Ligand code: GUN
């Protein structure tokens with residue numbers, strides 16, 4: 001067993017945060033031999049229960065759950081910051097050409113290393129990520145994730161139409177490949193597979209039907225796609241699927257709305273769609289830096305809360321502009337203020353942080369497994385330095401309560417705040433991860 005003494009940030013079931021200024025986090029095997037968090041709470045209350053256990057003292061540091069990125073694209077690491085009029089030209093001009101390079105296995109392997117280094121540098125310990133349409137892009141990413149002991153979920157993109165040579169796949173083969181990848185990766189080590197139709201316009205009905213059949217046959221497997229991101233995209237969906245009630249209902253019609261289905265964006269949806277998300281157990285991956293960068297629109301937090309469906313935060317790299325959860329949380333705050341409703345909401349710092357940790361875990365159906373510092377959770381956590389920069393040190397020194405402390409880091413923080421990352425109980429120094 002190992003223990004860490006520092007401030008602790010965790011979450012209650014209602015999403016509110018719990019902060020222990022002088023805490024103890026104890027990591028060790030559970031009854032089944034899995035390495036988990038055995039205890040988390042006040043140092044004074046817990047220390048006596050663990051005589052002989054080595055305690056690493058981290059004064060001035062905060063231990064917090066590793067961040068969870070609910071939606072991004074591993075092959076778009078180099079696409080960040082590519083300017084375009086909007087989603088569809090951005091896909092044609094930058095994204096598809098970049099993704100076609102992943103037909104080269106060696107390129108995919110090299111980029112897996114870069115991508116995972118970048119996630120870890122930013123304190124992200126779990127991500128639900130798109131790969132490319134090339135099946136070996138999944139192998140490249142998940143082999144490296146397994147080597148690093150990470151909990152990652154990934155899928156081969158399905159796109160058998162309206163896609164250029166180099167990324168377009170073939171209907172029947174794409175479904176055979178998907179099933180082979182499910183069998184190879186779902187439940188191996190800490191890894192999971194996600195059935196990944198790129199978005200309705202890039203998939204024939206036969207491909208969507210096949211994806212839905214696989215989703216029914218493998219209920220533990222995740223589903224990931226995009227929906228209602230951009231107005232031109234939505235017009236296109238209405239032309240392609242004239243009988244569908246809405247863009248989201250296209251996915252419902254093919255059996256692709258269920259628990260463990262995560263839909264990026266969910267911006268231009270109505271209350272019937274929101275009720276559908278809630279009833280099906282599907283979740284939204286809110287991707288604010290992407291939505292601001294591509295001019296897609298604003299996720300409606302008020303309406304989401306009223307409807308009661310699950311949602312959490314995502315970077316959507318490379319439409320998104322940053323791997324940093326701090327940047328994503330700040331962008332979500334802007335979106336909340338400027339959102340679709342006239343009033344706008346001021347999202348609480350605790351709520352923003354929850355959306356990127358325990359809330360995201362809940363969206364994935366992994367509550368109690370990741371995203372929190374609670375007994376029984378896997379030991380993926382970050383060591384944060386609230387004095388990482390001179391301005392942040394000034395600001396956090398004056399914080400009068402938890403929301404002020406968290407908001408200082410959300411507004412001024414980036415990868416410099418993430419001093420160390422623990423993956424499955426093993427601390428990797430930030431510098432080592434960067435050099436790996
Ligand atoms: N819709 C279809 N493909 C993509 C993608 O790669 N990124 C984003 N943001 N939206 C998409």
Ligand code: ZN
Nearest residue numbers: 072226264316
């Ligand atoms: Zn995306």
